[in-house]
Amino acid sequence: MTTYGTTGMGSGQIQDEHIRETGDLISADKVTGTTVYNAAGDNLGTIHDLMIDKRVGRVAYAVMSFGGFLGIGEKYHPLPWNVLTYDENKGGYNIDLTPEQLKSAPSYSRDEMMRFGSSTADERVDTYYGGLGYPPLV
Amino acid sequence: MTTYGTTGMGSGQIQDEHIRETGDLISADKVTGTTVYNAAGDNLGTIHDLMIDKRVGRVAYAVMSFGGFLGIGEKYHPLPWNVLTYDENKGGYNIDLTPEQLKSAPSYSRDEMMRFGSSTADERVDTYYGGLGYPPLV
Numbered sequence: 001m002t003t004y005g006t007t008g009m010g011s012g013q014i015q016d017e018h019i020r021e022t023g024d025l026i027s028a029d030k031v032t033g034t035t036v037y038n039a040a041g042d043n044l045g046t047i048h049d050l051m052i053d054k055r056v057g058r059v060a061y062a063v064m065s066f067g068g069f070l071g072i073g074e075k076y077h078p079l080p081w082n083v084l085t086y087d088e089n090k091g092g093y094n095i096d097l098t099p100e101q102l103k104s105a106p107s108y109s110r111d112e113m114m115r116f117g118s119s120t121a122d123e124r125v126d127t128y129y130g131g132l133g134y135p136p137l138v
Numbered sequence: 139m140t141t142y143g144t145t146g147m148g149s150g151q152i153q154d155e156h157i158r159e160t161g162d163l164i165s166a167d168k169v170t171g172t173t174v175y176n177a178a179g180d181n182l183g184t185i186h187d188l189m190i191d192k193r194v195g196r197v198a199y200a201v202m203s204f205g206g207f208l209g210i211g212e213k214y215h216p217l218p219w220n221v222l223t224y225d226e227n228k229g230g231y232n233i234d235l236t237p238e239q240l241k242s243a244p245s246y247s248r249d250e251m252m253r254f255g256s257s258t259a260d261e262r263v264d265t266y267y268g269g270l271g272y273p274p275l276v
Contacts, residue, residue, distance in 0.1 A: 025198055025254070028166035028188040050166040050190070057197040057219030059190055060163055081195030116163070 035092035036064050076113045077105060080129045080136060173230035174202050214251045215243060218267045218274060
């Protein structure tokens with residue numbers, strides 16, 4: 001997990017790359033568009049958006065998108081936030097899942113993502129990642 | 139708080155406006171850019187970004203921006219998530235603060251926002267809103 005302090009970030013040395021990231025906090029704007037890698041270093045996709053639980057202000061899922069072109073055929077993987085670990089060297093997130101685990105993970109089309117959370121779809125995700133040792137952050 | 143169900147959102151009736159919002163969840167992308175109003179209905183600003191607590195995946199603050207032009211002179215108000223209440227009729231968030239309370243609330247320049255969270259700046263915000271009855275969501 002990256003930790004940018006104030007070192008080298010005096011007001012005269014603005015580094016746009018590091019804007020809106022601090023030791024404990026990161027902006028939603030900076031998370032989205034970030035690449036996701038597996039343990040082998042393969043590029044799996046990018047963080048498309050964050051789904052916020054409105055009642056408690058929790059990041060319920062980071063939605064990883066991969067494949068597709070102009071949204072056609074694109075698939076969305078909702079990932080529990082605690083599945084992602086920031087890797088400063090890669091400048092992206094690692095997820096420690098095997099190709100088989102990822103292949104079996106719940107994924108959704110664009111249309112299906114629209115309805116995500118209003119049905120039992122999110123329970124599928126919680127159950128799947130809970131079984132891999134990533135219980136939902138309550 | 140708005141609740142979009144699956145009603146009228148069949149695959150043949152895609153409503154872009156409602157994409158990525160469901161009963162319990164809302165996307166970070168949809169939150170940012172949303173207008174913030176006070177009880178009198180005055181437009182106070184817009185949600186600029188969300189600051190996520192990396193360790194626990196919590197929305198620590200919604201950053202409201204107001205004033206300024208092309209970022210020059212713009213001021214940023216970090217607001218605890220629970221200060222905001224979505225108003226479906228207005229299509230924006232309400233905050234129940236008097237003009238005096240808002241005027242006294244911690245606000246930051248763009249440069250200061252860059253360093254927000256790495257110092258004691260966020261404690262100022264927690265203390266201020268805690269005193270108004272909005273303790274930090276732990």
